[in-house]
Amino acid sequence: MGDAVTTGAALASPGDFSLLALFLEAHIVVKLVMIGLLLASFWCWAIIFYKTVAFRRLRARILAFEDDFWSGQSLEELYRKQSEEQSDGLAAVFVAAMREWKRSHEGEKPALASLAQRIDRVMTMTLAREGEEMERGLTVLASTGSAAPFIGLFGTVWGIMSSFQAIAASESTNLAVVAPGIAEALLATALGLLAAIPATIFYNKLASDVGRITQQMEGFADEFLAILSREIDERL
Amino acid sequence: MRAALIVSAVLHLAILAAAIFSLPAAETYATPSVNALPVEIVTIADETDLTVGNPEETEVVEDAGPETVEAEEPPAPEEQPGATDTPAERIATDENAIDTTAVSAAPEPAGEPEPVQETVEAEPEPEPQPEQTVAALPEPEPEPTPEPAEEPAPTPETVVPSRKPTPPPRRTQQARVQRETQETFDADRLSQLINRTAPSGGGSGASQASVGTESGRQEASLTLSEKDALRAQMQRCWNPPIGLAGGQDIIIQVQIGLMPDGSVESIDQIGAQGVGSLYDVAADAARRAVLQCQPYRLPPEKYEVWKDVQVSFDPRELF
Known part of the structure; x- marks a missing residue:
């Protein structure tokens, strides 16, 4: 009668549980989720590198320009020097304001009545454009940081679902049947967190950088506008 | 931007490669070694499946002692009609048995079949059997009667001495238990039982297979x-x-x-x-x-x- 007592389903062979094996054995949906998360991580890191380097350069140029601006040299000369090259950051604000100033003095009778408001508007527009340029790409980091864990969780839920179906099919609740599927599924959540954690951290850092740089530029713009409007009032 | 993409790609590939090739795979849990306990697996079937007789017990019967061990067990086999032997063989074994019992036990007393009938009626199950034996062979009928005569006197005396010659290990536990409960010695029933021995056993040797029928196992209940x-x-x-x-x-x-x-x-x-x-x-x-x-x-x-x-x-x- 010994054969009447069946000893469960055949035990799953203890295959290797390296990352590659886990990925290859996963369900197709889980695979797609994992690939998507890897691509998101790749894109996020590219943005992080690019933005970090770009912001450092921008701040260095802003400092250099401020040094130039306050060095006491004539604004006309500085304008001529800056307008020749592709300007960005503070230089762009300065060039826009100076261009407006120059254009107002081109006629026989300079239009000075509302020049200060016009310069202010031009500088605000330039600042907005510069800020937009700086913030471009950061939304990718933000959405990756918030959505990647959920995407990974979706892969995990799907993987666990299919592994439970496998349990039902094999009619055995042996842990050896359950474990590989759940290990594969959990890999998706791990990848989601792997993409989300640096994205969130660097989004916070870069967003605060953008805020600091924008504030610096706005301070310069206000100071420059004060100088220009004093000049205008003297000429009236 | 292109430089950043390249850097990111290189970084990811490096991390993936490191994870795949150098990250240690999960170690299997080391189960602590336990001292082996000797375990003997005994199926309960051996304990509960009692329907087949022991070959030793037939020999105990032959020395005409009061051990009516088999008297309890055969009733089950006897219900089965297919288990009857051929008449010729039955005669042979029957005469053998009667010879041995007659020689060892007692002188020839007067034949009276009545005590046999009583004992038969005492137990309801073996009823069909006397009819079979009567029909098949009329000769044994008078012969079993010697035993009833022997019944009152020799049994108490022969209990001990007749047992001695037989090898002691032959006595099983069952035999002892049965001997205590069963006081009456019914030689006729014994001879009938011996009739039922399988032809393969033959004679009175130790090779006599079983008191039960060959198909005794079929009648056994599920263990x-x-x-x-x-x-x-x-x-x-x-x-x-x-x-x-x-x-x-x-x-x-x-x-x-x-x-x-x-x-x-x-x-x-x-x-x-x-x-x-x-x-x-x-x-x-x-x-x-x-x-x-x-x-x-x-x-x-x-x-x-x-x-x-x-x-x-x-x-x-x-x-």
Whole structure:
């Protein structure tokens, strides 16, 4: 009668549980989720590198320009020097304001009545454009940081679902049947967190950088506008 | 931007490669070694399957001692008509046995068949047997009578001495127990029993196979482990309604007719305890369980026994 007592389903062979094996054995949906998360991580890191380097350069140029601006040299000369090259950051604000100033003095009778408001508007527009340029790409980091864990969780839920179906099919609740599927599924959540954690951290850092740089530029713009409007009032 | 993309790609590839090739795979849990305990697996069938006689016991009978060990056991085999021997062989063994008993035990007394009849009637089961032997061979009829005469006197005396010559290990536990309970010595029944020995055994040698019939095993009831196996096979599919967990007394008894291959031939619900719609649901569940788990794996040589089995489903056993 010994054969009447069946000893469960055949035990799953203890295959290797390296990352590659886990990925290859996963369900197709889980695979797609994992690939998507890897691509998101790749894109996020590219943005992080690019933005970090770009912001450092921008701040260095802003400092250099401020040094130039306050060095006491004539604004006309500085304008001529800056307008020749592709300007960005503070230089762009300065060039826009100076261009407006120059254009107002081109006629026989300079239009000075509302020049200060016009310069202010031009500088605000330039600042907005510069800020937009700086913030471009950061939304990718933000959405990756918030959505990647959920995407990974979706892969995990799907993987666990299919592994439970496998349990039902094999009619055995042996842990050896359950474990590989759940290990594969959990890999998706791990990848989601792997993409989300640096994205969130660097989004916070870069967003605060953008805020600091924008504030610096706005301070310069206000100071420059004060100088220009004093000049205008003297000429009236 | 391109430089950043390249850097990111390189970084990811490096990390992936490092993870795949150098990250250690999960180690298997090391189970602490446990000192081996010697375990002997004994099936309960050996303890409960008592229907087949011991070859030793036939020899004990032959020395005409008061051990009527087999008197208890044969009734089961005797019910089976197919187990009767051919007359010729029966005569041979019968005469052998009678010779030995007559020589060892007593002088020739007057033949009177009456005591034989009494003992036969005392036990209801062996009834058909006397008729068979009477019909087959008339000669033994007078001869068994010597023993009744011997009955009053020699038995107390011969109990000890007649036992001595036989080798002591032959005496099984059963024999001893039976000897205490059974006071009357019934030689006639003994001779009838000896008639039933399988022809293969022959003579009075130790090779005499069995007191029971050759097919004695077929008559044996299912042993406990076999019953458990059957129950376990059914309980796999026994999925009673949830409401039964409430401690209600519902027991469904089902009579199942089985085919030799273990498949279910018929199901009759013979007895049941409990009423109401819940009972109907439970009865249906039991019926489903029986049908779903077929075929059942049972020892095919015992088909006669499990051809019809009664199974009672008790939900309380499950929870």
